[in-house]
Amino acid sequence: MTIVYESLAKIGFMFAVIMGMVVVLIWMERKGAAFIQDRTGPNRASIAGIRLAGLIHPVADVFKLLFKEDVAPANRHRALYNMAPWLVMTVALSTYAVIPFGDFLTVAGRRIPLVVANLDVGMLYILAVASLGTYGIVMAGWAANNKFTFLGGMRATAQMISYEINMGLALLGLMLVFGSLRVTDIAAGQADLIWGFLPKWGVVVQPVGFLLFLTTVYAETNRNPFDLPEGESEIVAGYHLEYSSLKFALFFMAEYAHMVIGAALIATLYFGGYQVPWLPRPALEEHAGLLLTLLLAGTALVSVLISVAFLRRAGRERGKFGDARDREPGMGAGLWLIIALAALAGLLQNPWHIGPSGAEAFASFIQIGAFLAKLVFFAWLFIWVRWTLPRFRYDQLMHVGWKIMLPLGVANLLVTALVMALV
C-alpha cells in the first residue's frame, strides 16, 4: 500500500505545484503585461490589508468566477457543453504524470523516484495526451451552437493536426539522441557533459529540434502568436465565447495549466529537467555541506539587500497613494528580513556537517528547486512572447506549419539519424 500512498503524495505534490503555478502565472501575466506595456498591474485586492504585490488578485478572480451566474445558450448540446471544460482541464493535467520533477528522494530508507508514472513510452504518452487536447476545444466550440465558437473549434482542430506532426518530429530527434522513449531516461541523460564543459542538454544536441518544439508547444497551448482559436478580434472569443462562471474558469485555468506543462516539458526535455548544470547528483551529495553553507549565506545576503531596498523605497514613497499601497514597501522589507533571519538561523545549525542522509535530501531538494526554477522561467517566456509578438494570420499559420516546419523537422531528423549512425 505504500506505493499507493507514495503515488498519491506525488500526484498531490504535482497538483499543488500546478495549481499554485496557475495562480502565480495569472499574477505574472498581469504584472508582465503591465511591465511590458509600461503601466501598473493589479494591486487593489487585499485580505486584511495584505495584498502581496497583487498576488491576492487571482484569488479574488476565482471567487468571482465561482459565484457568477452560469449563463448558457438555450440551443446547446447539453452533455458535450458541460463536459468540454472538464475534458480540457483533465487533458491539461494528465501530461504531468510522466514528467520527473527530481531524481529521487529517500524517505525512511525507501528510494522514491520523483515521477508519478515512469512509463517506458513516456514520450508517446505526451504526444497522445496532447493530441487529445483538441477534443475539449472542438466539443466546446460545437456544443455551444454558435458560429464563432464553432469557427474557433475548427481552427483549433486544424491547428492541432498541423502542429502535432511537427511536435512528433521534433521529439523523434531527441529520442534518437538519448536512445529512449522514457522521459526519466532523457532527463537523466542530460547530466553528462560534452567535451568536458558543455552540459548535454537537449537544446545543445538538438538546437533545431528545440526551436521546432518550442513553436509547436506554443501552438498546442493556443497561446499567442497561435491563439487563433480564440482570436478575439476576429471571432469574438473563439471556442469559450458561450461559457461563463465556473466553466469559463476551467478553460481559463486550463490555459495556464497548459502553459505550466509546456514550460515543464521544455525544461525537462531540452534544458536538463531537474539537473543542475555542472553539478550532477554525486557532486551535489559530496559537496552538500559547502553548497548548503554557501546557499544559506547567499540567501541571507541577498535578502538583506532586498529588504534594504524596500526600506529606502518606503521612505521615499511615504503617503504617496493614500491607501493600502502605501504599506506595501514596508511589508516587503519585513518579509525579506524574515527570510534573511531564517537563513542566518540555518547557518547557525552548522550546515557544513550535514551527514550523508542529509546530503541526499539536500541534493533532492536542490534538484526539485532547479526544476521549479526552470519551470518558472519558461512560464515567464510564454508571457513574454505573448505580449511581444503579434498574432499570425490563419494562412500564415498553415504555411509555417506545413511548408517550413515540417520539412525542417524531417531534415533535422535525417541529419540527427545520420550523425547518430556515423558517431
Added chain:
Amino acid sequence: MQSEILLRWIVLVPLLGAALNGLLNRRLSKQISGLLACGAVGVSFVMSVLVFLRLTGMEPESRLVQDTLGTWMHLGAFRVDLTFAMDQLGAVMALVVTGVGFLIHIYSLGYMAHDDGFQRYFAYLNLFIFAMMTLVLGGNLIMLFVGWEGVGLCSYLLIGFWFNEDANASAGKKAFIVNRIGDFGFLIGMFLMGTTLLPHLGAGEGVFNFQVLHAHAGVLAPVATAVCLLLFVGATGKSAQIPLYIWLPDAMAGPTPVSALIHAATMVTAGVYMIARLNFLFVLSPTALAVVAAVGAVTAIFAATIALAQNDIKKVLAYSTVSQLGYMMLACGVGAFSVGIFHVMTHAFFKALLFLGSGSVIHAMSNEQDMRVMGGLRTRLPITYATFMAATLAIAGVFPFAGFFSKDEILWKAWSGGNTLLWAIGFLAAGLTAFYMMRLVVLTFFGENRASSEVRKHIHESPATMTVPLIVLAVLSLVGGWIGWPHFMGGGSWFEQWLEPVFASGAQIGAHGAHTGVATVDVLVQNAQMNHAAAEALHETGVEWTLAVVSVLWAVLGLVLGWFVYYKRATIADGFKKAGGGFVYRLLLNKYYVDEAYDAAFIRPGYRLSRSVLWKGVDAGLIDGVLVNGSALAVYLFGSVLRLFQNGMIRFYAWTFTIGVAVFVLYLSFSS
C-alpha cells in the same frame, strides 16, 4: 565452333538504321536518312567481309562461327536460342545480300530522290536487310522462319509502297497471301519435324538447331519425304515456283530498286537457301528431290515462254527471274546444291543489274514501262546500255560472263546425273532466255524512239549514284562467275570447293542411307563419288567440253534470232501473230490464263462460299444470331434479375455483403 561477336551486329545494325529512319521519319533530312541507311548496310557488309576473312583462315571442316544472344524460349525439352551462325553457305549469302543490298541502297539514293516517302522507303529497306540477314545467319530453323516472315512482311510493305494506287496495294496483298499459303506448308513441316525429333533429344538441346537437326537426320528419315515436301511448299511460295509463282510478276508494282533487291537478288532465293541449308534432310527423300527438280525445270521453261510475249519491261524481267529460280531449284533437285547457290550468286549480280538498268530506263522515260513506246535509247543512255548489254550476255550464258559458268554447271549436273529430260528442258529454256532477252534489248535500245515528243525531251542519263552501282554490278556480272571456273577448263571450281564441307556430309548421309536401306537418290551417290578427284576422269571424256560449247552456241543462236526477228525483220513477229500464231501469242501474253484459272478455281468459289455460307449462314445466322444476340439475350435476362440488386442503395449493398459473410462464417463453423 567459335564465337564471333560481330555476327549480332551484322544483323542488328540494319535494324538500328531501320528503327532510326522509321521512328524519326520526316524529322530526318533526306541526306541524313540516306546516309544512315546506306551506312548501316555498308557497315554490315564490311563486318560480313571481316567474318568471311576469319572463316577463310580456319580449317575447311570447322568453318563455323556462332553468336548466342541468349535463350529465346525454353519450355521443357523445347528450347530455342537466339543464335546467329555463319558457315561457308551463310558467308556466301551474307556477302551477296549485304553487297548487292549496299549497291542497291546507293542506287536508291538517286532513284527515290524525289519521292515523298524517302525515309519510310529506307526504313523498310533496312528492315528488309535485317530480316534477310536473320534468315541467312539464323542458327536454327525458328530464327530462319522469323527472317522468312520478316522478308515477307518487308516485301509486302515495299510492293505496296505507293499505296495510294489500288493496284499496288492489292499486289502487295497478293504477295502476302500467296506467301502465307507457302508458309502454312512450311509451318506444318516444321511442326512435323519437331514432334518427330523431340522425344529423341537430350535436355537443353535446341530442337531446331541446324547442328542438332543434322546430327539426328537419321531419326527424321521416316518422315523425310513429308517434311521435305511441306518445306518445299514454303519454298515455292517464297521462291516463286509453280504453282505459287503468280505473286512475283505483280510484285513489280513496287519501286524498281525494290524489285532488284527483293524480287530478284535476295528474298526470292530464300527458298533455294532453305533447301540448301537443309540438304541433309532432302537427300534422305528421293521423292522430294525429284519433285523439286521437276517443279524447277517446269517453272524454268514455263516462265521463259511467258516472258517471250510480255510488253512491260519489268514483267519480262520478272518472268525471267521466275525462270532462273526454276534453274536453281533444278540444281537443288538433282543434288547439286552448291551449283544452285552458285547460280543464286551470279543471278544476284546480273538480275540486279538488269532491274537497275530497267529502272534507269524507266527513270529516263518518265516512268514509262511499256517497251512498245521505247526504242533507240542506246545513244541517249550509253552507260545504261553498256551495262545492260553485259547483263544480257551474262543471263544468256555467253562465255566468259558469269551466267555461263553457273548455268552450264547446272545443265551439266542434270546431264551427268542421267536426267536427260531435265537437261533438255533446261537447255530449251536457256535458248528461250537468250531470245527474249535480245527482244527486250532490241525493243528498248535499238531502232527509232516511239515515245511521245514530250517524253522524248526529258530523256537523260541517270545520275552518278545510279550509274556507279550499274558499273560495279556489270563488272561483277562479267567476272563474278570466274570463282567457279570449272576443272575441265583448267580452273579450280573454287566456289564448289568452298561450299563442299557443307554439302559433303549431306551426301555422306545420303550414301549412308543407301547402305542402311533408306532409299536415296542415285544421283547423290554418284555426286558423292564424283568429287573433284573423280571429276578428273569425267572431263577426259570431253562430254563436258561438248556440252559447254553447244550451250554457248545455243545461247548465241538465241541472241541472233532475237536480233533478227525484232530488229532486222521486224515484220516477222507480226506475221507470226497473223499466220495462225495469234492463239499462241495471246496465250503467252495472258500468261497461260493462270491468274484467271486461279480466280475461277479458288477465288470466286471462295467468294461465293463466303457470301452464302460464311456470311449469311455462319456470321449472320450463327455468330450474330445465336452467339452475339443470344449471349446478349442471356446477359439481358440475368441482368434483369441482377438489376433488382443494383438499386444504388449503398447500405443495401453492405447488407447483402454482411449476409454473405454471415452465411460463409456459419458454413465454416458448422461444416467442420
Added chain:
Amino acid sequence: MEGLLFWFCGGFLLLGGLMMVLQRSAVVSAVWLVFAFICAAGIFAVLGGVFLAVMQVLVYAGAIMVLFLFVIMMLQGPVLEGERKLMPVGMWPLIAVPPVAVLLLITGYLRSDATVAFAAAPPAGFGTVEAVAGLLLGRYLLAFELISIVLLVALVGALALGRGERNQPWK
C-alpha cells in the same frame, strides 16, 4: 486487476460502439467513437501491448478521429440535429439477420466450453517499443516498407482529391 480492467474497458468499449451507432448526430457519434477507442487502448494495455495502447490513442483518437470530426464539422457546420428518419420497421428483421447469425455463432461457441486460457505471463519485453520495433525492422521489414508506400499513395491520393476542380492542371 486484469479482470477488472477487462470488464471495465471492454464494457465501455461496447457502450461506446453502441452509442456511436445509436446517436443521430454525427459529431456526437464521433465523440463516442473516440471514447470507445480510448477504451480499446485500455484493452490493448491489458493484453500487454503498451506500445499499441499508446499508438491507439495517438493515431486513432488523436489523429484519425480528429480528422473525422474536422470533416464532419466542415461539411455539416454547426448543426445539432442528425438523421431524423428511422429505418422502416419492416426492415428491422432483415437487418437483424447477420448480427443474429453471428450472435448465434458466439453462443454456440461459448456453450462448447472451448475456452483457451492465456499463458501465465508473456515473455519478457513483450509489447514494448523495443520488441515491436525489432519485429518491424526485422521479420516484417518488407511489410513495413510496403505499408509506408501505402501511406504515401494515400497521401498523394488525398492531395489529388482535395485539390478540387478549380486548379487541376490536367483539365
Added chain:
Amino acid sequence: MEITLTHYLVLAGLVFITGMVGFVVRRNALVMMMCIELMLCAVNIVFAAFARLHGDGGGHVFVLMNFAVAASEAAIGLAILVEIYRRRRTVNVDDLKTLME
C-alpha cells in the same frame, strides 16, 4: 473469473457486429466510415489477443499495419466524401444513387 482468450474474442465479435449493424443502418457516409473504423478496431483486438496467446509480437505488428491502413482509408475516404459534398451538397448515401441510373 479468469480472463481467457475467449473473452477477448467474444468482445471483439460484439464490437464487430456493432460496427457492422451501424454500417447498414446509418445513412450518413461519415458515420458509415466510422463504423468501418470500429470494425477494424475489433479486428485489432483479435490480433492483440492472439499475440498475447502466442507470446509473439507479430500480432502487434499487424495491428500497427492496420493503423496505417485505417489512416490511409480515412484520408482517402474523407477526401472523396469532401469531393462528393462539393458536387452534391450531401453526404447522405441514400441520396447518392447515381450508380443505379
